Each structure stands twice: as structure tokens, then as C-alpha cells.
Amino acid sequence: MKIIEVEAIPLAVPFSRPFAFASGQATAADHVLVRITTDDGLVGHGEAPPRPYTYGETAGSIVSVVRDLFAPVLIGADPFARERIRADLGRTVANNAAKGAVDVALWDLVGQACGQPVHVLLGHAADDVAAAHMIGLGTPSEMVADALEVNDRYGVEAFKVKVGRDLAHDLAAVRELRRELGDSIELYADANRGWDADTAVVAARRLADFHVTMLEEPNPADDVLGRRRIVRESPIPIVGDESTISLGGVARSLLDGDSQAISVKVARTGFTDSAKIVGLCEGLGVATTIGNQIDGMLGTVASTALGCGLRSLARHPVEVTTFLLMTDDVLTEPPTIADGRIAARQGPGLGVTIDPDKLAHYRADR
Incomplete structure (x- = not known):
């Protein structure tokens, strides 16, 4: 062939x-x-x-x-x-x-x-995984409304909250989300490098008060000493994402003390390098999760396949809901999220057909 x-x-x-x-x-x-x-x-x-x-x-x-x-x-x-x-x-x-x-x-x-389906070739750790939803920036009421709709309609119980702007506004949004969603819902935060180190240290402590489980990319990673100070002083794990876009980058970030967990994205490292990154992290005892690059339906299917393929990733909710933002797509069969979970396609390969x-x-x- x-x-x-x-x-x-x-x-x-x-x-x-x-x-x-x-x-x-x-x-x-x-x-x-x-x-x-x-x-x-x-x-x-x-x-x-x-x-x-x-x-x-x-x-x-x-x-x-x-x-x-x-x-x-x-x-x-x-x-x-x-x-x-x-x-x-x-x-x-x-x-x-x-x-x-x-x-x-x-x-x-x-x-x-x-x-064979891709998730089977990768290792067939699971047939479905829990779904996580990314909440974009907005007013606290807009962010709460988004979370409640996804929770009610799809049963999703894990949410990544976008932060990284004015700290008071961010904390108000997280406070309202925790109050409306309750303590059983997982919240974790992503600042997309938006804060400086001093703000991020304060933010990490305050976010912990709302039982936020992780903080992703709190500040620019090229602020080397600032990022390491955040890692030392944060009561919650600091996750590397856009600062860890290669196998070598992940190794350097973890060994230099810039991150304590890693977000893997199929859109960035495919299946091959994503699996290598997960293996490296497993050997170092570091948690990995599957992030989202504002993927469409095809990217969502691929992320689900990776999550169902590797045991370390199947343990954590996978960010798979951004295709819901799109008014349409080119796949004949959209992904399905039900009861807070999304299943891997069972057809050969990715199991998709383009319309x-x-x-x-x-x-x-x-």
C-alpha cells in the first residue's frame, strides 16, 4: 500500500x-x-x-x-x-x-x-471516556449559563474554566460556577498565559478555595523563574499546555520544574507523539489529560480515540465539546455525548465519513 x-x-x-x-x-x-x-x-x-x-x-x-x-x-x-x-x-x-x-x-x-479502530490499535484501554467542557470567557452569568446548559443537556460533570484576565472578574466567575454547579462537579482553570507570576500565585491560592483541581498555563513559560515560583507556591497542580508542544519540550518543562502535569492535544502532536508524551509522563509519575484546540467533529473523534486507547488518559475527562460551537461540519455523523460520556467509534480507522x-x-x- x-x-x-x-x-x-x-x-x-x-x-x-x-x-x-x-x-x-x-x-x-x-x-x-x-x-x-x-x-x-x-x-x-x-x-x-x-x-x-x-x-x-x-x-x-x-x-x-x-x-x-x-x-x-x-x-x-x-x-x-x-x-x-x-x-x-x-x-x-x-x-x-x-x-x-x-x-x-x-x-x-x-x-x-x-x-481495526484507532483506539484499539493504540491499546484499547476503554470504549468510552468522561467528557469535559471548556467554558469561554464572558460575564459570570454567561459562563454559568453555558455550564448549566451542558451539564443539563449532556450530563457533563467536568469543566475547564477560562481565566487569565482581571483577577477579580475571574474569581467572581469561578465563585458563581462553584455555587451553581455544586461541590460534586470538577472545575479546573486555564489562564492561557494571561497573568504575570505575582497574580498567578495569588490566583492559585484563591482558586484552591473554590476546589479548583488544576491551573493550566498561568503565565508565559518564558518567564522561567516566575513559572517555577508559581509551581513552588501553588496549592494546586500547574499544568503545561502550549508551553509543552513537543516531546523534548515536555521533558524540559517537567525536569526544570515548570509543570506538574501535562495537557496532550491530538491536533498538536497527532497520535504518535501524543503516545510518546504520555509514556514519558507515565515513567515520571506525571498525570496527563487530553486538551482541546477548539477542535471540530473530526478532531473530537480523534481525541476520543486517543483517550480510549491509553490507560493514563482514559482515567480523566477529555475535552471534547467545542464542536458544539460549530453551526455545522463536514462529517456525516456527529459525535454523541450522553450521560457525560463519549464513546470511541467502532469502525475501522477513525470510523468517519466526509459528506x-x-x-x-x-x-x-x-
Whole structure:
């Protein structure tokens, strides 16, 4: 089996409402669908959500690097040779979302060729996982309304609260969320590097009073001494996310004392490097969770597969609800969240089918 075609198709799907966080705001899913076809007629898919304010990638840069640099490496290659392909793509620095989508598409192909779902190939730790919901920035009442709707409609009982702006406003929102949701609901916070170190130390102590379980990216990680001081003085674990976007970056962050847990994102490290990161963290006794890059339906399916594949990840709620922001998508069958859980697809590979009419409607290059 050889790869004969590689496509990078930009999409533009509107959101029902903006999603805001300390480092930016998303108003539409300007994602890129990576599609890889083999000479056996199999087609693998991956989703690349660009986040220029975090990783520097845009939809245009993803399309360009996949088309001009990655496709010549991939065409003629065996999809099973993922480590060889990984090394070849690694000669191009950065471009994490583009590489992640290619890796997901390769695993999709391998699963189809083997007649097995991706989560089974990864290890089949579970068939479903608990879902977590990200609450974007807004007024306290808006954030509470969002959480209550998702809790009531989907049974979700774990929430990541976006913070990282004015501390008084952030704490007011967390206070209201805890009061309205009750003590049995898990709350954890993500500042997206929005605070300075002094503010983050105070915030961590106050958040602990509301039984917030973790604090993600409290300040810019290049404030090295400030981040280490936060880790030392925080009563809750500090989670590395956008400061830990590679295997080596995770190792440095943990060994240097910059993080105490790691958020893994399929959109950033695919299945291959995500599994390597989880293995490293397991060896060091460090917890890992699955984060969300404001993924669409395809990214949600991929994150669920990773969570169901690896035992360390299956233990924690997986952030899988951002596709609900989208007014539509290109998959024929949306993900389903029920009773606070989401199940892995049982079909070969990712088990997804692209609707050709929706793809034609939402592609941004025509």
C-alpha cells in the first residue's frame, strides 16, 4: 500500500457564538482537512485547527506546508512507516498542527487497512471516556449559563474554566460556577498565559478555595523563574499546555520544574507523539489529560480515540465539546455525548465519513 495523493483543504464553518480566552478569540472554524489517499483506494483524514495566537500557524500556512513540503515526502510512502515519515517531516521545524493532522490521517489509513479502530490499535484501554467542557470567557452569568446548559443537556460533570484576565472578574466567575454547579462537579482553570507570576500565585491560592483541581498555563513559560515560583507556591497542580508542544519540550518543562502535569492535544502532536508524551509522563509519575484546540467533529473523534486507547488518559475527562460551537461540519455523523460520556467509534480507522456536499459548501478555496 502506497500513498498516491495528499490534499490540504481549507474550511470555513461559522460558530454559533464566539469563543474567547486570554490569548485570543475564535469566531469560526477556519480549519484545514488533510486527506491522504492510497493506491488501494483507502482515504485517511485529519483535522488541523490553526491557532496563530498560540502556535503561529494559519490555515494558509498549513495548506502551503502540507502541499509544498509534506506531500512530496508522503507520496509513494507506506502509511505503516509512520516513524520514517515522522523523521522526514521533522526536517521542517514547527508546523505542529499540520504535522498532527498528517499523523492522524496516517493512523486512520492504518486502522482501515487492518480493519481495526484507532483506539484499539493504540491499546484499547476503554470504549468510552468522561467528557469535559471548556467554558469561554464572558460575564459570570454567561459562563454559568453555558455550564448549566451542558451539564443539563449532556450530563457533563467536568469543566475547564477560562481565566487569565482581571483577577477579580475571574474569581467572581469561578465563585458563581462553584455555587451553581455544586461541590460534586470538577472545575479546573486555564489562564492561557494571561497573568504575570505575582497574580498567578495569588490566583492559585484563591482558586484552591473554590476546589479548583488544576491551573493550566498561568503565565508565559518564558518567564522561567516566575513559572517555577508559581509551581513552588501553588496549592494546586500547574499544568503545561502550549508551553509543552513537543516531546523534548515536555521533558524540559517537567525536569526544570515548570509543570506538574501535562495537557496532550491530538491536533498538536497527532497520535504518535501524543503516545510518546504520555509514556514519558507515565515513567515520571506525571498525570496527563487530553486538551482541546477548539477542535471540530473530526478532531473530537480523534481525541476520543486517543483517550480510549491509553490507560493514563482514559482515567480523566477529555475535552471534547467545542464542536458544539460549530453551526455545522463536514462529517456525516456527529459525535454523541450522553450521560457525560463519549464513546470511541467502532469502525475501522477513525470510523468517519466526509459528506461531499458539505465539504464542497464549506471549503474556502473555491
